[in-house]
Amino acid sequence: MATVTLKNLRKSFGKTEVIHGVDIDIQDGEFIVIVGPSGCGKSTLLRMVAGLETVTSGEVGIDGRAVNDVEPMERDIAMVFQNYALYPHMSVFDNMAYGLKIAKTPKSEIETRVAQAAKMLQLEPYLARKPRELSGGQRQRVAMGRAIVRKPAVFLFDEPLSNLDAKLRVQMRLEIKALQRELGVTSLYVTHDQVEAMTLADRMIVMNGGVADQIGAPLDVYADPQTAFVAGFIGSPP
């Protein structure tokens, strides 16, 4: 497990600044949801934590160590995307095992970890199947399994449920919540869905045009929105 610290984090693409200085100290095991409308900078913020975007200024710290110049693979994080990004020619087992094989994890350890994750995610009957033989929800579970087996210090999720239909989204949301209770891994979870944010978050960051308008526990944000934007987005009067 790990803490994550963002200090006056900024990002520009060319001359355009899109993240205007975000500060937060995330505690060990905390589930942080970054919520806000399309284009407000959620993915960019997450990708800087992952090391998939360079930091223009400010600092990303993981467990007290500045990681601005550390490669993604060296950051002890695992990321789950909305498009799953599974390997179509590999079985479910091999998709989940892939990162561990690259990291030269012993075969018996790989088998143990994949079996554990498959059990947790109800994927045991599907380990020999190819991704195209699975439903959308099962594919998303495989993507999560691939992250879990790596036992990262930090999970990063970028709208992992947005390609699923509404019913499945609700079910998967509950499953993610249960997993979080079980694993307690520090997580940053991006969504444009305020209901998802309210249900999952220990604390939420409400983003508006590259600014963290408010950071707080869902009920505090709901009861006491600090800006008109937050009030409108979360759905209660300012």
Ligand code: ADP
């Ligand atoms: P969100 O994930 O909240 O929808 P993004 O982080 O994807 O928002 O984008 C934030 C802003 O940064 C948008 O205005 C987007 O157009 C811009 N942006 C994102 N990635 C790039 C890029 N690689 N080059 C130029 N502009 C980008």
Ligand code: MG
């Ligand atoms: Mg995005």
